[in-house]
Amino acid sequence: MDKKKISKIGVLTSGGDSPGMNAAIRAVVRTGNYYGLEVFGIVRGYSGMLDNDIRRLHNRDVANIIQRGGTFLKTARCKEFYEPEGRAIAYENLKRHGIDGLVIIGGDGSFKGAQKFSAEYDIPCIGLPGTIDKDIAGSDVTIGFDTAVNTAVEAIDKIRDTMDAHDRLFIVEVMGRDAGYIALHSGIATGAENILIPETETDIEALITSLTEKERRKKLVNLVVVAEGDKFGGAEEIAKIIRQRIPTADTRVCILGHIQRGGSPTCSDRLIASHMGYYAVESLLVGRNNVMVGVVNNKMHYTPLGKAVKEKQKIGQEWMKIVKILAS
Structure with a gap:
């Protein structure tokens, strides 16, 4: 693990929203502040990174959001970020704030963007699987x-x-x-x-x-x-x-x-999101970079972003056999 000194981190939500994203943001902000880091919220995902829609977040900014669905940082899909020119603008905006680490809460497309960005500009990224579809390899559960x-x-x-x-x-x-x-x-x-x-x-x-x-x-x-x-x-x-x-x-x-x-996240999603948000910050601090934080067999599991975007969760044939038997 490349232990790079981290002092300021950004957190964003990208792609489709999912219940529990707010709980994850809250965990990232409060864990980061606990360890003396400056935490910045990036509004509307990668679009906000390009538009420099970035603001400092304190503990009180994430009060009373854990029970809310959606994402208070908003989310968007940003085609410009997938072009080299767009990522160059995003990097310059992060430099203005001194941000040297990112937590991306999203799905497959969000992680692909993070992987490219990190490779080009040496910004360590941690992914949190925020998707209602549960379609990302490397975690038994996903936020939402x-x-x-x-x-x-x-x-x-x-x-x-x-x-x-x-x-x-x-x-x-x-x-x-x-x-x-x-x-x-x-x-x-x-x-x-x-x-x-x-x-x-x-x-x-x-x-x-x-x-x-x-x-x-x-x-x-x-x-x-x-x-x-x-x-x-x-x-x-x-x-x-x-x-x-x-x-x-x-x-x-x-x-x-x-x-x-939509809707208020279940207790399970709030716990999963809080757990993952905490470990995202811990990962950046110890130099565990460019991985997705997941849960496998009730233990924290770290999957390289490249592997997470290439593979999908697979539904075993046993499930379909169970469906057939129970519906008879």
């Missing part, structure tokens, strides 16, 4: 996933009430453009008959056969949970085919959308 999946479960439970009252087939679409963890977890937790995710090829004929068999057995209440990134095209496309092939089924679609991103 628990809240998002519980939001989905609560919504689907309510949908089940009206499904049962009307003997309906509901197709519920949850978030997950590249990863199906929200669909998998919420689907199992709510007793879904079928779960469709990007990691597996959707067999539409098997789905139709399964639903037809259930209808033959007079099982008229059925739930299909589909991730938005399902290769077949999401809930609306699935519903279109089901209506054509099983016209007797009272088929409805519900797309939960961005409701899954």
